[in-house]
Amino acid sequence: MVSIATWNINSVRLRADQVVRFLSEQGPDVLCLQEIKCAEHLFPHEVFEAAGYTHRVVHGQKGYHGVATVSRIPLREFGRHDWQDNGEARHVGVELLGPGQGLVLENVYIPAGGDIPDREQNVKFGQKLDFLERMARWADKLDRPTLIVGDFNIAPLECDVYDHKALLKVVSHTPIEIEALYRFRDAHGWVDLGRKHIPAPERNWTWWSYRTYWQEKDRGRRLDHMWASPELATQSVSHRFVEETRRWEQPSDHVPLITEFAL
Template sequence: MSFTLATWNINSVRLREGLVARFLQEEAPDVLCLQECKSPVDKMPLEAFRSLGYAHVVARGQKGYNGVAILSRLPIEDAGDRDFAGLNHARHVAARLENGVVIHNFYVPAGGDVPDRTVNVKFGQKLDYLTGMRDWFRAARPHKSILVGDLNIAPREDDVWNHKQLLRIVSHTPIEVDHLAQVQEAGGWVDVTRQNIPKGQLYSWWSYRSPDWSAADKGRRLDHVWATSDIAAAGHDSRILRDARGWDQPSDHAPVLARFDL
């Protein structure tokens, strides 16, 4: 089976239904994983996506916040979800392809503005969520699996516009990077994007606060495509659709894509 997989934090699937439709029509991924849908499942515009050929959907929703969905042209079955750190948030859902490959779609908590759990509850929740992911993967020992989503951490120095300036900024602090590395090691995950694009600055998120995001180019790579080591070599043609960040009323994230031959 050969298929293209995309992940995109859409920042409200109802508000940006048209952008999702445009992406599906222009890029035609076989599977699209969305995060931050900000909608209960019954309010998501799934019929519009089904009309474009994405007849298979596995989703978890929440009114106004969070929410994750997997849209597919290929048959998929619901493979469950996990509520890490006891947050009762719709931040994870999994689906299984007919060839047995499991796709995990994650939206890791952003963590607030202050990288100190003693004064910022959200930062502590983020670290606890990552610890929960680590412990689960350590016990489950996943294989033949792909993990995608907005992990809200840019781990490498070249995943941010300025490593030194962002060391104390949530999403690139050493403690977050270490927690993410533990998740990766626990599951035997390979960063497919960086496997395919090993060198150079690479971003998937640009702040709304920048008046000219493209010219300033102060980005971070917060969105990821990983695969377990047994299938990681099958991932290729990774890319980030930077242009989508410049569409009308865009998400602050751009889609990340990869192709798998399995």
């Protein structure tokens, strides 16, 4: 059994203690982090080394974005794609070398896309759609069992947000974004593990705004995802989201997801 987790940590240096607590309590074999917000030489390697996650691949930049994959299982870097087409650190791929050998694990942080869902009025929204289009072209050529995880910044299903009608024109739940995400899905036949194991319309949210969560308003969205190649998806045996991290002191606005595979 191999367990793989993903978490938008919203600054790994600020929340290193929380990551260690999560690793201690949940014990995933591999953790993919997004929005680490630090350059590679400032990544807190010693914290993960002490926790037993001795294999690490980091793609970072100063102050923004950034992804990292830490593991108890040996791995090797498999690639970095600039789907943003501007040099931002938003992806890193690894291949597992120990248990689960040969599995390709892609860690991605899709852009949020700004506030206005119109590429003419909002450059960031256009960049998000182009990012997804480049991902779809990449996925169309995949020929190995692959798991792609991370902060997709899109809640595709009506039940993936607290109020479908209220959010139809809000970036992350607009029809144009969902269509782009589904083109990516169909390019490889990805299976959404979150909904394989927690079927719609069950509540399965991964993000709550800092502005509302403290008010105990359950206005969540399912922005974080774990998608598998069809053959790999048949080997997933469990999936969960760890919502208690959202109630920790000074938490990330996202919570971790964990999938277990019989590999």
